[in-house]
Amino acid sequence: MSKSSQPIDDFARELSRETRDAVLSSVVTRTAGRKAKLEADYKDPDLLRRLAGKVKQHTVEHLDEYLEQAEAALTKNGAKVHFASTAESARETILEILRNKGATRMVKSKSMVTEEIHLNDFLEKQGVECVETDLGEFIIQIDGDTPSHIVQPIIHKNRRQVAESFEKHGLGAYNDDPQTITHRARKHLREKYLQSDAGMTGANFVSAESGRIVIVTNEGNARFGMAANGLHIALVGIEKVVPRDKDLGLFLNLLGRSATAQQLTVYTQFINGPRSKSQPSGPKEMHVVFLDNGRSKVLASKERDILRCIRCGACLNVCPVYRQTSGHGYRAVYGGPVGAVLSPLLAGDDFPKYADLPKASSLCGACHEVCPVNIPIPELLLRLRSRANKEGIKSAGAPPMAPFARMATSPKLWQTAMTASRAMNHLPITMMPIQPLQAWLKIRTLPKWRGGEFRKWMKERGGVNSGGRNE
Amino acid sequence: MSEARDTVMRAVRQALSDLQEKTPLPEYDSEILICAKYREGEVGGWLEFGENFAAVSGRPLTEVGELLVFLKEEGNDSGYCDPSLKERVGTVLEESGLKVHYEYEHDKVDDYTFGITRASGVIAESGTVVLNDEDTVDRLAALAPWVHVAVIENEPIFETIPEAIENLGDSSNVIWVTGPSKTADIEGILIEGVHGPGVQICLKLD
Numbered sequence: 001m002s003k004s005s006q007p008i009d010d011f012a013r014e015l016s017r018e019t020r021d022a023v024l025s026s027v028v029t030r031t032a033g034r035k036a037k038l039e040a041d042y043k044d045p046d047l048l049r050r051l052a053g054k055v056k057q058h059t060v061e062h063l064d065e066y067l068e069q070a071e072a073a074l075t076k077n078g079a080k081v082h083f084a085s086t087a088e089s090a091r092e093t094i095l096e097i098l099r100n101k102g103a104t105r106m107v108k109s110k111s112m113v114t115e116e117i118h119l120n121d122f123l124e125k126q127g128v129e130c131v132e133t134d135l136g137e138f139i140i141q142i143d144g145d146t147p148s149h150i151v152q153p154i155i156h157k158n159r160r161q162v163a164e165s166f167e168k169h170g171l172g173a174y175n176d177d178p179q180t181i182t183h184r185a186r187k188h189l190r191e192k193y194l195q196s197d198a199g200m201t202g203a204n205f206v207s208a209e210s211g212r213i214v215i216v217t218n219e220g221n222a223r224f225g226m227a228a229n230g231l232h233i234a235l236v237g238i239e240k241v242v243p244r245d246k247d248l249g250l251f252l253n254l255l256g257r258s259a260t261a262q263q264l265t266v267y268t269q270f271i272n273g274p275r276s277k278s279q280p281s282g283p284k285e286m287h288v289v290f291l292d293n294g295r296s297k298v299l300a301s302k303e304r305d306i307l308r309c310i311r312c313g314a315c316l317n318v319c320p321v322y323r324q325t326s327g328h329g330y331r332a333v334y335g336g337p338v339g340a341v342l343s344p345l346l347a348g349d350d351f352p353k354y355a356d357l358p359k360a361s362s363l364c365g366a367c368h369e370v371c372p373v374n375i376p377i378p379e380l381l382l383r384l385r386s387r388a389n390k391e392g393i394k395s396a397g398a399p400p401m402a403p404f405a406r407m408a409t410s411p412k413l414w415q416t417a418m419t420a421s422r423a424m425n426h427l428p429i430t431m432m433p434i435q436p437l438q439a440w441l442k443i444r445t446l447p448k449w450r451g452g453e454f455r456k457w458m459k460e461r462g463g464v465n466s467g468g469r470n471e
Numbered sequence: 472m473s474e475a476r477d478t479v480m481r482a483v484r485q486a487l488s489d490l491q492e493k494t495p496l497p498e499y500d501s502e503i504l505i506c507a508k509y510r511e512g513e514v515g516g517w518l519e520f521g522e523n524f525a526a527v528s529g530r531p532l533t534e535v536g537e538l539l540v541f542l543k544e545e546g547n548d549s550g551y552c553d554p555s556l557k558e559r560v561g562t563v564l565e566e567s568g569l570k571v572h573y574e575y576e577h578d579k580v581d582d583y584t585f586g587i588t589r590a591s592g593v594i595a596e597s598g599t600v601v602l603n604d605e606d607t608v609d610r611l612a613a614l615a616p617w618v619h620v621a622v623i624e625n626e627p628i629f630e631t632i633p634e635a636i637e638n639l640g641d642s643s644n645v646i647w648v649t650g651p652s653k654t655a656d657i658e659g660i661l662i663e664g665v666h667g668p669g670v671q672i673c674l675k676l677d
Contacts, residue, residue, distance in 0.1 A: 026659045041506035051499055058494040064483045077643070083476040093475075135665060136656035152656060159657050178657040182665055189666065190615075194580060212639070220614060220652035220667030226644075227610035238479065246501060249636045253504050260655070263506065263597050264632070266527075267667070268647040276604035276643045280575075281611045296482035304486075 005439065008321065008360040011329040019156045023148075023326045026155050027317040033261030034314055034370065041263065052250055053374030056308035059242055060299060066208040066241045067290065073211025077273035079286040087117035090291050094119065094200075094233055095126055097287050101231050103128070103198040107189075109215070109222035110134035111202030112150060112311060113237050113291060116333045116346075119200075130200070131192045133221040135185050142169045148327035148335065151259045151313035156326045189221075199225030199283065203236040204310070205251055206288075209244045212272050213288065216255065216265035223267050232274075232283035238290050239299075239307040251310060254372035258312035294346040303380045306341045308373040315367035315377060321360050330357060337367035341380045355393045358384035418452035425449050501633035509596045509631065516595060516628055517675060523598030527650030528663060530672045535563045538620060538674055542569060542585060545670070547618055550585030551575050553608040556622055559676055560587055575609045586612040586668075590621035591645070592638075593673060596631045599649045600673050603642035610644075619668040621648070624676050 005013075038045040059066055071081045082097075084090035098106065106123065108114065108130055120130040120141070132141040136153035140146065143165050147153030154162070163176035172184050201222050205214040213234055215222045226232050242251060248270075256262040275282035298307055316322045316336030327335030332343035332354060340361060344354035358381040367377040407413045425448055430441060502510075509519070521531035532538055542550075542564065549570040552561040561571045572583065588608055592601040600621045607613050613621070629635040639645050652667030663669045 029659055041508060043507055051497060054494055054497045058496045061487065061490060061493045064480060064487060083479040085475055085478045085482065089475055135654045154656055162657055178660045179662050181657060182654060182662045186665060219654050219665035223614055223646060224666045227614055243496060245636055245639060249501055249504050249633045253632065264599060264647060264649045266649050266653060270639055270645040273643045279604045279610065281609050292479045292482060296486045299483060300486035
């Protein structure tokens with residue numbers, strides 16, 4: 001590993017060709033699909049993005065009011081509402097709910113927030129079986145891996161790797177046909193559903209107005225988890241609230257198109273409490289756990305805009321850095337541009353540990369352009385870079401900039417350096433034993449030095465007042 | 472629990488206490504959410520629904536006979552039917568030799584290859600079938616079989632998504648189904664029939 005590169009550079013360099021290809025082909029397709037769908041369906045998709053951004057910004061800036069409203073509505077609908085300020089408290093709350101019902105077998109639908117609090121490991125240690133039911137998450141679970149994309153957890157794997165895992169875990173002889181793999185998973189997980197006594201989900205949105213929890217899946221797994229047993233627990237980040245039911249229409253239209261180029265995700269559930277009296281299947285009890293876990297600190301920061309995020313993954317798909325690294329390069333639950341902002345912030349006191357992530361960006365702005373809630377991600381990345389700088393956090397890959405800053409702010413020094421540096425053209429720089437310089441040169445070619453020539457040229461053509469006339 | 476609540480709420484209030492200017496809640500007309508293709512079309516209603524439902528691999532049908540042919544061709548010989556649809560749907564299938572159960576038994580979930588239940592409406596703009604807890608005789612019957620047949624008689628055809636949102640009603644569970652259950656988790660390849668139905672039918676009876 002070279003000292004002059006960022007950790008994410010090293011990760012990308014060591015990534016196998018196979019993984020890089022898997023990630024790249026998938027995100028390129030998704031980026032194109034998203035754009036085509038939005039442009040086919042709306043004359044001005046930007047209008048919706050900007051509107052959704054404002055609605056969500058308004059919500060987070062009034063989060064105390066909307067949380068209370070949502071809590072009251074959920075309670076009225078017959079759900080039991082809990083709050084957890086830390087990951088630990090959320091895990092304990094969930095365990096207690098399960099224990100009270102004597103539940104030991106839980107089926108889970110895909111939820112990033114349960115990844116965030118490392119729920120599965122904890123519950124398994126407490127004797128609760130947790131089965132991931134989203135196909136991708138199920139594969140992640142049997143592999144002991146972690147998701148590398150918000151929407152497509154196994155983006156870094158190909159079908160051969162999946163087939164090998166299935167064979168290893170007794171799910172049939174090697175067969176890498178995706179249809180066969182899917183049907184084997186259907187059969188295996190069907191049994192798990194029918195034996196389960198609790199279903200765990202996240203939530204995509206919560207309407208403060210009605211208390212409706214909205215959960216979307218394409219596979220139907222969240223629906224099955226809420227049809228086969230009597231207990232539903234939803235773990236929800238406090239930022240998932242939206243003001244009105246009407247706004248659900250706005251966000252659903254953007255979420256499906258941004259995430260998977262769909263007008264609507266296949267199963268869109270509006271859950272208004274436990275099952276109705278006439279319904280024989282589904283939860284008799286519904287619990288909603290609102291999780292802070294660092295979000296209120298993000299809310300207090302100037303980077304609070306990131307709390308608008310609706311987890312569509314579009315910024316990951318379009319990001320040139322994500323495309324070279326996959327999500328694992330970000331060393332945290334949330335990867336890609338959104339993760340580069342969110343992970344250091346959610347880390348709280350561990351901010352220095354992730355302070356390099358905001359630098360893992362060329363600030364090209366593509367993430368901002370595709371964001372369905374118009375989050376100015378590049379601006380937030382810059383703020384975090386500056387915060388790291390102010391806090392004096394030295395992270396790998398950052399060359400010392402102080403000498404440059406001194407030089408660049410003094411015209412005299414600058415001019416001298418520009419002219420003097422011409423000597424570089426005659427120095428054997430590729431032979432200089434300066435480790436960071438050599439690492440840098442390994443992947444780049446230094447152009448011929450032409451510093452200082454602009455001023456000379458300017459002077460010769462008649463100084464600053466010549467008005468740019470050609471003479 | 473209430474202590475945890477206070478901690479979270481206090482932290483949120485504290486975080487917002489220094490905020491000088493707050494973004495107002497924008498007002499907007501939900502018309503802008505309707506997709507252009509739909510807004511400019513002049514068809515609407517069941518025909519529009521059918522087209523959009525087919526575009527997401529759904530099968531819109533208007534005759535029990537068509538349903539019968541499909542079920543037989545696909546080798547579905549035994550399934551479940553909501554007893555309230557016995558007369559109009561179930562008996563027609565039985566007369567042609569299909570085995571139809573009117574009581575949903577939870578230990579036989581995998582024996583039913585088709586499930587016929589009532590829908591609460593459809594959404595034309597998106598090709599979506601709307602189900603709710605009161606109209607669905609059993610959540611599993613609409614989910615576990617390979618073929619799900621959602622039946623509408625006089626239930627509403629919502630033209631647009633915003634209209635359907637306005638009419639969510641007070642059911643404890645409303646679910647929009649836009650095509651068969653599917654995944655693209657493995658190499659982005661589309662596979663239908665993951666946990667729910669691999670075939671989603673909507674049958675409209677006059």
